[in-house]
Amino acid sequence: MRLDIISIFPEYFAPLDVSLIGKARERGTLDVRVHQLRDWAHDVHKTVDDTPYGGGPGMVMKPEVWGEAIDTVVGDGSPRMIVPTPSGRPFTQELAQELADEPWLLFACGRYEGIDSRVMDEYATRLRVDEVSIGDYVLAGGEVAVLVMVEAIGRLLPGVLGNAQSAVDDSFAPGSMQNLVEGPVYTKPPVWRGHEVPPVLLSGHHGNVARWRRDQAIRRTVRNRPELARELDPGTLDKHDRKL
Numbered sequence: 499m500r501l502d503i504i505s506i507f508p509e510y511f512a513p514l515d516v517s518l519i520g521k522a523r524e525r526g527t528l529d530v531r532v533h534q535l536r537d538w539a540h541d542v543h544k545t546v547d548d549t550p551y552g553g554g555p556g557m558v559m560k561p562e563v564w565g566e567a568i569d570t571v572v573g574d575g576s577p578r579m580i581v582p583t584p585s586g587r588p589f590t591q592e593l594a595q596e597l598a599d600e601p602w603l604l605f606a607c608g609r610y611e612g613i614d615s616r617v618m619d620e621y622a623t624r625l626r627v628d629e630v631s632i633g634d635y636v637l638a639g640g641e642v643a644v645l646v647m648v649e650a651i652g653r654l655l656p657g658v659l660g661n662a663q664s665a666v667d668d669s670f671a672p673g674s675m676q677n678l679v680e681g682p683v684y685t686k687p688p689v690w691r692g693h694e695v696p697p698v699l700l701s702g703h704h705g706n707v708a709r710w711r712r713d714q715a716i717r718r719t720v721r722n723r724p725e726l727a728r729e730l731d732p733g734t735l736d737k738h739d740r741k742l
């Protein structure tokens with residue numbers, strides 16, 4: 499997969515040189531290219547923003563600079579363009595999986611009050627353009643949101659997660675634990691400062707362990723994510739669970 503990122507703070511993406519993503523880049527699974535938006539601003543101050551039409555606080559990123567930058571990066575190709583913004587569609591595990599199947603992604607990092615809307619309109623005529631939110635809060639720019647999405651997407655690429663980990667069992671991945679959050683996890687020692695590991699996990703009885711894990715995941719989902727618990731089909735909260 500090829501990933502292009504356009505930002506006025508390319509140094510934000512140094513973390514993509516380490517850990518899972520860094521190794522995927524070394525292996526050639528991921529081809530990440532970060533671009534400095536100001537390289538396409540031609541005035542002496544390399545200006546990328548201006549005051550908003552219609553008035554109001556803050557600044558808006560200029561369409562001309564973005565247009566030249568995206569034209570250069572895209573050429574005659576057709577990457578899927580992602581613009582992180584609080585007003586975008588929610589980023590979910592499902593969307594992460596969908597994006598992990600794309601051969602080429604282009605991330606546009608907005609700052610200030612955002613990017614002139616005509617930029618998204620212009621590229622929507624020839625590319626798939628998605629405005630995507632990683633949550634209901636406002637960041638200073640899209641860079642951190644891109645780091646979140648690249649990590650969530652990257653770990654789904656074949657060969658990125660070692661066999662010690664598996665994205666298949668993720669909370670939100672398809673399967674019997676889908677839409678449930680993870681339950682508690684434990685490792686050695688069996689007793690730590692008087693806290694015992696739940697005995698079922700030491701029993702070696704895989705059926706009981708699976709049932710216990712599912713029950714714990716349901717309990718935690720009901721407690722921490724009632725809006726997800728309400729979506730669970732009735733079969734999930736069978737008679738035993740109804741007492742939760």
Ligand SMILES: COc1cccc(COC(=O)c2cn[nH]c2)c1
Binds near residue numbers: 636
């Ligand atoms: C492109 O326009 C804007 C405007 C304002 C901030 C940002 C940065 O993104 C976020 O703040 C965000 C993304 N998901 N949740 C929050 C982009």
